[in-house]
Amino acid sequence: MLRTLARALLAALLIAAGVAHLTVLRRGYRIAVPDWATRLLRTDKDMIVVASGAVEIVLGAAVIGLPRERRRVGAAVAAFFAAVFPGNVHQWRTGASAPGLDTDRRRAARLLLQPVLVIWTIWATGEPRDTPGRAVRRRATVRHGISR
Template sequence: MTRKDTIQALALAGVLATSGVLHFAKPRPFDRIVPRSLPGSRRTYTYVSGAAELAIAAAIAVPRTRALGGLAAAGLFAAVFPANVKMAVDWRHASPAKRAIAYGRLPLQVPLVLWGLQVAGKVKKI
């Protein structure tokens, strides 16, 4: 693994760790985008996804588990896509700035999934 690969992996770990911490420090915005069709408490989904992000960040940070962490990150980014769709639907009548954020998150999932796969060594470097 090159120095650039390590930096890319640690950057992804940092993004995931930051988001994971935010799920616990400021859970309300995450609660709001949990699809209502899911059973149980929205807060539970917020905390579980935050814990998953922290665990995946740790896996990526450790070279021995980095490939598995990258695959898990790609899976997580794909799994949270319905929450981003819900946010876009909920904010369709919001201010232009909020709509731009909500709609901008949708295509952002593709490079995030690819980033996880790259860290896992499953796709060529982007």
């Protein structure tokens, strides 16, 4: 039950952030994109913001819409959170203000939040230790002599 709620909140967070990337906060999010990212990806900051927003929406929908792929989707979300971390570091190092991140303390708190998001994602999209599915698989492997 708690994991289900955590997944729903994670999906809502991703979708809301993605929509914000594409609409009201689009301009503000460009501040977090480091110049090296535009050179590496051979595009402009706005395209990076739009693409990351679209990815967030797709990942948020997948968290809820693909329950059989929950662990894989969780790994993709965690990887996404890790991939955007350099932008957060860039924003903190440069002191660039963005909506909601207009002080050094808030930018530092955002940095500390990123690992929490990764851990939350992995936990929320993982399997509980004693789910019926795991118990059935465990019995089947023992019965058929299959080692894990």
